[in-house]
Amino acid sequence: MKGLFNLVIALSIITPVSVFFGYIIMDEGDQFTAEHYMVTGLSTIPFVFALLVKFLMTSAEKE
DSSP states (O other): OHHHHHHHHHHHHHHHHHHHHHHHHHTTTOOOOHHHHHHHHHTTHHHHHHHHHHHHHHHHHHO
């Protein structure tokens, strides 16, 4: 179970980084707009959920 959570966390860390650099490549280095920052910020939501589930599952395993 820990391996699965570590995989999900690793993938959810890669997602916002790839979105961020994807926008740089697609816009050919142009200035970011509010939409760029919003999508990059929204792509961190899976990371937050993965950490939350991991925290809740580790608490349940200890009891």
